[in-house]
Ligand SMILES: [Ca+2]
């Protein structure tokens with residue numbers, strides 16, 4: 001085999017490994033990471049074709065947040081958040097006052113999940129009507145785990161983030177986060193999957209492991225060759 005065909009093979013194998021890794025993410029799954037929402041901003045229509053209360057806008061998913069849901073940026077990133085190790089840096093969602101209901105007008109099915117860090121036990125409810133009405137489709141129970149086995153990044157008390165999720169039948173239109181006001185942070189809120197972040201954690205197959213181990217090796221060889229040329 002020539003050097004050129006070896007390098008082409010490496011590219012093909014690396015591409016195949018990437019495809020295999022991405023195959024576990026369902027295209028119908030939506031993950032809200034809250035990155036771009038302002039510190040202490042009302043999320044409002046950030047994900048609904050409009051803006052948060054500070055004028056920031058995100059992807060239009062048709063998801064409307066009640067005025068009580070706020071973005072919070074980590075103190076270590078210049079915001080006011082007392083948290084660490086959040087699953088997607090550096091912004092999370094929390095509720096400061098009142099009811100905490102999220103409406104998803106297009107509706108979603110299959111499952112609902114998120115990461116949370118909480119100083120209180122609480123429950124989150126999924127309904128098949130808007131504004132927490134209709135039938136209860138799923139209940140997600142939260143434990144008080146915010147300081148368990150962790151430290152800041154470099155600072156932040158709410159440092160333990162746990163994935164929780166539930167599968168359900170039917171179509172959901174709203175979520176009630178009630179009972180978690182000012183005690184719980186949320187991140188990577190996931191619609192359409194019981195696996196937070198939309199990624200099912202699975203052991204790579206033998207073939208995928210082989211492809212992944214071949215790819216970087218081949219690339220480093222190509223890089224060394226390029227470096228020799230430059231030098
Ligand atoms: Ca952080």
Ligand SMILES: [Ca+2]
Nearest residue numbers: 083084155156
């Ligand atoms: Ca922090």
Ligand SMILES: [Ca+2]
Nearest residue numbers: 033088091187
């Ligand atoms: Ca985030």
